[in-house]
Amino acid sequence: MTVTFARRMDGLKASEIREILKLTQQKDMISFAGGLPAPESFPVEAMQKVAQKVLEQQGSQALQYSTTEGYEPLREKIAERMNRKFATSVQANNVLITCGSQQALDFSGKLFLNEGDIVLCESPTYLAAISALKAYQPRFIAIPTDAQGMVLAELEKTLASQKNVKLIYVIPDFQNPTGNSWPLERRRGFMEIINRYHIPVIEDNPYGELRFENKIIPALKSMDTNGLVIFTSTFSKTFCPGLRIGWIAAEEKFIEKYVLIKQGADLCTSIRGQMEIATYMDDYDFEENVEKLIQLYRVRRDVMIEMLEKKLPQNVTFTHPQGGLFLWVQLPEDIDASELLQDCLKKKVAFIPGESFFPNGGGKNTFRLNYSNMAELNIREGIKRLVQAILEYQTDSKKRVVG
Amino acid sequence: MTVTFARRMDGLKASEIREILKLTQQKDMISFAGGLPAPESFPVEAMQKVAQKVLEQQGSQALQYSTTEGYEPLREKIAERMNRKFATSVQANNVLITCGSQQALDFSGKLFLNEGDIVLCESPTYLAAISALKAYQPRFIAIPTDAQGMVLAELEKTLASQKNVKLIYVIPDFQNPTGNSWPLERRRGFMEIINRYHIPVIEDNPYGELRFENKIIPALKSMDTNGLVIFTSTFSKTFCPGLRIGWIAAEEKFIEKYVLIKQGADLCTSIRGQMEIATYMDDYDFEENVEKLIQLYRVRRDVMIEMLEKKLPQNVTFTHPQGGLFLWVQLPEDIDASELLQDCLKKKVAFIPGESFFPNGGGKNTFRLNYSNMAELNIREGIKRLVQAILEYQTDSKKRVVG
Secondary structure (H helix, E strand, O other): OOOOOOHHHHHOOOOHHHHHHHHOOOOOOEEOOOOOOOHHHOOHHHHHHHHHHHHHHHHHHHOOOOOOOOOHHHHHHHHHHHHHHHOOOOOHHHEEEEOHHHHHHHHHHHHHOOOOOEEEEEEOOOHHHHHHHHOOOOEEEEEEEEOOEEOHHHHHHHHHHOOOEEEEEEOOOOOOOOOOOOOHHHHHHHHHHHHHHOOOEEEEOOOOOOEOOOOOOOOHHHHOOOOOEEEEEEOOOOOOHHHOOEEEEOOHHHHHHHHHHHHHHHOOOOHHHHHHHHHHHHHOOHHHHHHHHHHHHHHHHHHHHHHHHHHOOOOOEEOOOOEOOEEEEEOOOOOOHHHHHHHHHHOOEEOEEHHHHOOOOOOOOEEEEEOOOOOHHHHHHHHHHHHHHHHHHHHHHHHHHHO | OOOOOOHHHHHOOOOHHHHHHHHOOOOOOEEOOOOOOOHHHOOHHHHHHHHHHHHHHHHHHHOOOOOOOOOHHHHHHHHHHHHHHHOOOOOHHHEEEEOHHHHHHHHHHHHHOOOOOEEEEEEOOOHHHHHHHHOOOOEEEEEEEEOOEEOHHHHHHHHHHOOOEEEEEEOOOOOOOOOOOOOHHHHHHHHHHHHHHOOOEEEEOOOOOOEOOOOOOOOHHHHOOOOOEEEEEEOOOOOOHHHOOEEEEOOHHHHHHHHHHHHHHHOOOOHHHHHHHHHHHHHOOHHHHHHHHHHHHHHHHHHHHHHHHHHOOOOOEEOOOOEOOEEEEEOOOOOOHHHHHHHHHHOOEEOEEHHHHOOOOOOOOEEEEEOOOOOHHHHHHHHHHHHHHHHHHHHHHHHHHHO
């Protein structure tokens, strides 16, 4: 007799990426693979003071169970910041605190998806959103994208021909993996279509505040006249991931459902971390910290792009993100990024092959590079190694073809 | 056009209990309703030192993302403590850190349950386990219990007649809600049946260490010769709930699957909290803290039982738990505990009506009392009010019948 698992588990496989990330922990490895923020940016000393203050002044409450919705003062601050930064008009009641924004993705699958329902997403899209939603056994349709985000004609065509679309998942700001952002006009056009078809949209926005040039573009949520947009974000990229604090901002009718789901899933998010972020915002300049991150990542992006422009062969193209943590490389069709990765790992440099970002496969000649987690010197050295691997791969292929 | 939710949401309703718990926050309310540990037991000062140390010595790591499995030193300590306390023989590799043990319940539903699969549980059982598993749309069969736990003849009968049992959920130590524990013989008999039918078992054990008299009884997991028992516990009851740290201990073949689920669900549990508990265990006497909790809760249980014995009418019975946080009251058939609660709330005393602990309804004349969260004086006063309400309810019923 063997124990049987639920059918949904058939789709959840140990990801190749996990294995890659394990390898990247080797000494001397320069890794552009993960999506980690720079640990040297974490306000460790301030957090020591904040942690003390919270335990001293509210210790019993900080260490106790708390409400499922989250710590009211933090929900208020989140609403205020969102409205200020992204031109939304949400209130504390519209905000549910989650364990990182990954939890918001899982909960969204739980809330909306029956087996076989269709989820639309960008092509490519965030791989961990695919894993989170896959557990609810939907069918994904990945809508083609250009440098301005989702191609609206393709979206419209799909919505007109598919009856069963239950959810649309998008990352309009410095998308993971491409780094591309949707300009205002694309956002307006998207919302016009959404309002006609009346489909809920997850607007995943972990990077929007990390804009290196020009002004933040208003969120889809700010144009959401029919209450369809479920905005999700996190303190993992603007503060630190270790507290595991993210949020969902949506109409109360959705928040009520998410609260029910959260009660069953983990009761509540640690209130101590929520108190600490709220206290940090009172006692320190949160925006100054964000500004520091912007400076740091801008320099790293600049160095990476400078190196790529200088070194890469002409037939390799890449995106030029104006913010966020990632850029995206497109190789000639005959280069397989997973094979290239094997060569790169020997040279002690790593990236994530693009295929995992396509829910239905494809993108074998693409990969994602992270620039937030490596110092400039390492970025220079890592890109040299990477380019060397690409050049050798191409030479070897020619040899193979000739031979 | 209206947005449609997944079918699973039909079964998830805002719980009556949430409303009760809101009312219990009124001033002067004596609440036996929640399941909160005593906040005065939290080692707030030690936590201040521990929090400082972790941030000083491992700040960047503590505030960064971490591995899905959890912080290795804590996984080792958990395995060691489990083996010492519950006679199991697990290792760090068998342990996955979760956001409280509630998350283990959600993940277990995700791992094992297709719509319509059968879950067996005790009757009554932990209401939040019902909510967690309900999201996966199983059918519950609640197996009758006596003062020694699940009635094995009934379990055997159900297993013999039902083909589709995928999971069995039990709380053998100081069960929530009854406070009853399974003696060794019952555990052995249960495992004999489980091994014959080869069904995975969730052994939920948040209270096992809080035993007021006699020795801890070996866990089901310690008798698990076929690797079927998935043990779950938490630091919420032996340390503090605010860190949201629980765990699953099971065969590696299960842990691998749970890890995949956790990656999709929330990536990882906050590593800082895990480091803090591990550091606390190194620098302080964790067992001394558990011993203090035992002393505190024993006194509270004693006072509650003393009061109930002295004051309750003879036709009301209740359990005499040897540990844990709860006891269970059975009223005469003609008293509806939900109605009684309304009277009690007017008298500023609260409990949870028993019906919510029966997945298929029933138990209208039962309720749960928590004794961990109230000081002795409040317990005395609260039970007086409660008994007064019962007496008045009975008098009024007679009047109603006569009138």
